[in-house]
Amino acid sequence: MTATLLTSDLVFSVAEEVFAALVDGEEGKLSPWIGDPVPFSEPVVAWVDLTGEWSGRAVLLTERSTADDLARALLCLDPSEVLGDEDLVDAFGEIANVVGGNIKSIVATNGDLGLPHVTLTIPDPSGTVVEELLLSWRGRLMIVRVLHLP
Numbered sequence: 001m002t003a004t005l006l007t008s009d010l011v012f013s014v015a016e017e018v019f020a021a022l023v024d025g026e027e028g029k030l031s032p033w034i035g036d037p038v039p040f041s042e043p044v045v046a047w048v049d050l051t052g053e054w055s056g057r058a059v060l061l062t063e064r065s066t067a068d069d070l071a072r073a074l075l076c077l078d079p080s081e082v083l084g085d086e087d088l089v090d091a092f093g094e095i096a097n098v099v100g101g102n103i104k105s106i107v108a109t110n111g112d113l114g115l116p117h118v119t120l121t122i123p124d125p126s127g128t129v130v131e132e133l134l135l136s137w138r139g140r141l142m143i144v145r146v147l148h149l150p
Contacts, residue, residue, distance in 0.1 A: 006107055006146060011131045014102040015144050019137065022098060023073045030142070033134035038141055046092045046118045048100035049149070052111015057127060058100035060092070061143040064120075067092045070137070089118040103146060126150065 012032070019030040042064035050056045062070070068083050071091035077083065093116030101113050117123070127147035135142045 046096035049114035059145040
């Protein structure tokens with residue numbers, strides 16, 4: 001199987017299912033972004049690499065405050081609780097890991113899923129963008145990008 005079978009609708013379906021299962025406990029909190037994207041003042045990016053018969057990268061990109069709230073939701077923390085950097089890395093990385101694992105199952109029957117990475121800088125885009133979705137999670141911008149790596 002190749003990434004040619006990967007469509008925007010399929011990537012959205014993966015993201016929607018992951019967010020409903022892991023983060024929100026219900027569908028409908030993730031939707032297509034309407035309008036122009038807003039620039040991130042404090043971006044946080046999480047990604048996992050897919051290697052094997054098809055090599056790629058699944059990337060999630062959002063504002064730090066959104067990533068913090070995603071982590072709080074995943075960890076079932078109260079919105080007022082202080083979130084440590086380690087919790088953010090673990091939780092946001094886990095969301096990217098599950099999204100990436102589901103994408104891997106679509107594009108490759110053989111291969112491995114790398115460990116998640118979470119940073120404040122966008123990784124070098126050495127690959128080709130296969131799909132990029134601008135999504136709204138509770139009204140805040142979330143970008144899901146799938147790259148094919150050489």
